[in-house]
Amino acid sequence: MHKIINSLLETDLYKFSMGQAIYHHFPGYETTWSFKCRNEDVHFTEEMVEEIKHQIKMYCELRFSEEELKYLSSIQWFKKSYIDFLRLWHPRYEDFTFGTNSPCGLTIETNGTWLNTSMYEIPTLAIVNEVYFRMKYDYDKLMLSFKDRLDKKVEKLVSGEYNIGVFSEFGIRRRLSAEAQELAIKELMRDDYKGSKFVGTSNVYLAKKLNIKPVGTMAHEWIMCVGQGNHKHNPAYSNWYALDAWVKEYGVLNGTALTDTITTDCFLRDFKLTYATLFSGVRHDSGSPFEWGDKMIDHYNSLGIDPKTKTLLFSDSLNFEKADEINSYFKDKVKVAFGIGTYIANDTDVDALNIVMKTTACNGMDVAKISDVEGKGMCKNPDYVHYLRRTIAWRMEH
CATH class of the missing domain: 3.20.140.10 (nicotinate phosphoribosyltransferase)
Structure with missing residues (x-):
């Protein structure tokens, strides 16, 4: 091969x-x-x-x-x-x-x-x-189905059937192939959409090759390792340690905070005025996007920050139809952007x-992610997950 x-x-x-x-x-x-x-x-x-x-x-x-x-x-x-x-x-x-x-x-x-x-x-x-x-x-047959599906979804962006605003391609980790990902990005790089705008890819190699914007800030590993890798830390404060270190490195640059590593509710305890001001927005990766978005808007309002100055980036198992619904719901309330992966880079007749x-x-030491929904976490030690949940619960209740 x-x-x-x-x-x-x-x-x-x-x-x-x-x-x-x-x-x-x-x-x-x-x-x-x-x-x-x-x-x-x-x-x-x-x-x-x-x-x-x-x-x-x-x-x-x-x-x-x-x-x-x-x-x-x-x-x-x-x-x-x-x-x-x-x-x-x-x-x-x-x-x-x-x-x-x-x-x-x-x-x-x-x-x-x-x-x-x-x-x-x-x-x-x-x-x-x-x-x-x-x-x-049969890879050639998969590519034919990939191209057919890609053509149809792009047509719906061009016609305005899907109006998803600003979106990027996030699909390298689950792409069908390098060839398929590059083809999809080239197809999406057009300027005749009525209510959508393709702005970039997370794949740095293809961003350089195709002269488009590379996009991406932080992943769950950052909060997990910074917050839980130091054995002196209370892991219920993982977000504070992670945000603090990020701001020391980047200041106001490169700032989209990921909220759901140890639940968004716990994240909001640390996402106070300074961090909410410095970070340009937040990323959604689990749970109801509508409930999460409303929660973030309420949080910004409670801090005296105009939500319209901030971006909600949605990246959880999206397709254009879901993105259209989310964009329509939050229109005029807050800036919205989407990172769409598998649906763009690996949509074929096979799952x-x-x-x-x-x-x-x-x-x-064990580290774990406690997502906003069951099933997205991964840890080898159930005892550690139980301990982490207890520390979060103690903090939230006290």
């Missing part, structure tokens, strides 16, 4: 945003990441597992070019010290452990510094996806994989 990942830029922008903050503030943190396939009917064959290992080995041979580093340095918030670090940085195959002892037939774990292991998540998931779909199905790679330990 051809090489799937061809550049170290071929990852989400927020990996670099978090990477710089990790480099400057938490360079000694160590993390463990674990792969999980949530589909119950998916099985990776031995041949697939070997191909995945081969692809990751080739990924680990990549290095940044000076042209790529020059591109990163053109992004306003990246500093020369971090660019110099990336000049020396490369993935280490020794950080990966592979196995077959799981219901889906594939286990992947990475261990090492947070600086390293954080960077492996997105390329690994992109490789697993593309290997699976190319080896399991997409629901695969994740999550931080499961930091500095030798």
Whole structure:
């Protein structure tokens, strides 16, 4: 099979945003990441597992070019010290452990510094996806169905049937293939939409190649590791520690806060006037988007901040129809934007994989995400999840 990942830029922008903050503030943190396939009917064959290992080995041979580093340095918030670090940085195959002892037939774990292991998540998931779909199905037929569905959804944006305002493509981790993702972005890069505007992609490599905006700020790992990786911290204050470190690194730049790592209600206890002012907006990733959005608008109003000056970024399992509903509901109340992934990058006649790679330990201690809904978290130790829930409940009640 051809090489799937061809550049170290071929990852989400927020990996670099978090990477710089990790480099400057938490360079000694160590993390463990674990792969999980949530589909119950998916099985990776031995041949697939070997191909995945081969692809990751080739990924680990990549290095940044000076042209790529020059591109990163053109992004306003990246500093020369971090660019110099990336000049020396490369993935280490020794950080990966592979196995077959799981219901889906594939286990992947990475261990090492947070600086390293954080960077492996997105390329690994992109490789697993593309290997699976190319080896399991007739890929050419899948691409035909992908193109057909893409044409139809773009037609609905052009006609104005869907009016979704500002949106970006977030699909690299679950894309059908690199070819499919690039095709989708090229199709979306048009200026004849009536009520929608495509503004960029989280894939830095394609943003550079196609001369569009790279987008992305922070992920759950930031709040989990900053808030729970220091054993002296009370994890119910994870958001405060994470927001504080982010502001120290970026000030008012690059500020979209993720709310649901240990529940949005707990997040709002720490998202007071200073942070709510400094951050340009917040991102939704679980639970009812309408209830969440209303809650955020009420919170901004309670602080004396005009919600219309802030952006609500929605990114939870979206399609154009859902985005249209959300955009219509919040119109004239607040700025709205969408990050849409699988629906753009892997919409075919076959169901997409629901695969994740999550931080499961930091500095030798369990870490966990307590989402706004059941089923989105991942932790190897149920006792730790119980402890985390108790600390959150104690804080909320007292």
